[in-house]
Amino acid sequence: IPDILKVLPHLRSGKEKEIRVPHLCPVCGSKVIKAEGEVAYRCSKKNCGAILREKIYHFVSKNAFDIVGVGPKIVDRFLDEGLIKDAADLFLLKEEDIEHLERFAEKSANNIISAIQSKKEIKLEKFLFALSILHVGEETALDLARHFYHKFRLNSGWELLKKIQEASIESLQEIPEIGPRVAESIYGWFRDEKNLEFLNKLKRVGVKVIVEQKAKSDQRLRDKTFVLTGELESMTRELAKEKIRELGGDVSGSVSKSTDFVIAGANPGSKLEKAKKLGIKILSEQEFLKLIK
Numbered sequence: 001i002p003d004i005l006k007v008l009p010h011l012r013s014g015k016e017k018e019i020r021v022p023h024l025c026p027v028c029g030s031k032v033i034k035a036e037g038e039v040a041y042r043c044s045k046k047n048c049g050a051i052l053r054e055k056i057y058h059f060v061s062k063n064a065f066d067i068v069g070v071g072p073k074i075v076d077r078f079l080d081e082g083l084i085k086d087a088a089d090l091f092l093l094k095e096e097d098i099e100h101l102e103r104f105a106e107k108s109a110n111n112i113i114s115a116i117q118s119k120k121e122i123k124l125e126k127f128l129f130a131l132s133i134l135h136v137g138e139e140t141a142l143d144l145a146r147h148f149y150h151k152f153r154l155n156s157g158w159e160l161l162k163k164i165q166e167a168s169i170e171s172l173q174e175i176p177e178i179g180p181r182v183a184e185s186i187y188g189w190f191r192d193e194k195n196l197e198f199l200n201k202l203k204r205v206g207v208k209v210i211v212e213q214k215a216k217s218d219q220r221l222r223d224k225t226f227v228l229t230g231e232l233e234s235m236t237r238e239l240a241k242e243k244i245r246e247l248g249g250d251v252s253g254s255v256s257k258s259t260d261f262v263i264a265g266a267n268p269g270s271k272l273e274k275a276k277k278l279g280i281k282i283l284s285e286q287e288f289l290k291l292i293k
């Protein structure tokens with residue numbers, strides 16, 4: 001996040017020019033906007049050609065689909081020749097579609113098509129990152145993928161994606177690292193008809209979203225169900241839930257016979273009473289910390 005701490009005027013050469021931010025997008029002519037509290041200026045048109053182009057560059061880039069050898073130059077070529085309209089179209093390209101184009105440097109049509117086809121399978125976090133959702137960088141994409149995996153334990157990336165799509169702003173904010181602005185951006189992205197069409201298209205062309213099964217090898221809380229009550233001092237409740245899930249445990253909102261542990265923080269509620277009645281093991285915060293250490 002760009003943040004200016006200090007200006008260093010002694011480093012100026014005298015040749016500096018004042019930067020004038022355009023009011024209109026130089027590519028599509030739409031109004032340029034700047035959201036309150038943000039640094040970036042953006043074109044206000046959703047399907048602005050320049051934005052679309054950048055989105056495809058981002059889609060094929062190393063930390064996204066990582067389509068080796070297909071960089072901005074080749075993407076430009078495909079767009080300008082009318083061979084693709086969006087990133088999903090890349091997967092529909094055939095050798096004969098591109099072999100008539102002048103050779104791209106050293107790369108043959110065959111190389112390019114096989115590079116694209118070899119990247120149809122992608123991890124959920126990379127896929128989320130590739131979508132160009134505003135405010136969703138690599139870290140947030142990873143947080144999202146992990147959180148939803150631990151919450152729903154689904155092994156299909158597309159199914160997990162559906163859960164993310166259906167999540168409310170509130171439930172997205174349950175993720176410790178995700179604040180209101182990011183949650184709203186994610187929520188909004190999945191409610192835009194064009195984006196949903198794009199997702200469907202990716203699915204249709206055969207993109208396979210996978211979940212990495214490297215669930216932490218330490219699964220010491222496997223099959224144990226926890227209920228939290230009261231306030232914890234050392235961490236938020238959401239973080240505690242996340243830790244439990246990471247170690248293979250489950251978190252439930254209410255105490256029942258199938259509860260294994262109740263973690264009682266300060267000012268516990270009626271859940272503690274119920275746990276006592278049912279004879280369920282009650283952990284203090286200290287005991288819980290020891291358990292997950």
Ligand SMILES: [Zn+2]
Nearest residue numbers: 025028043048
């Ligand atoms: Zn524009």
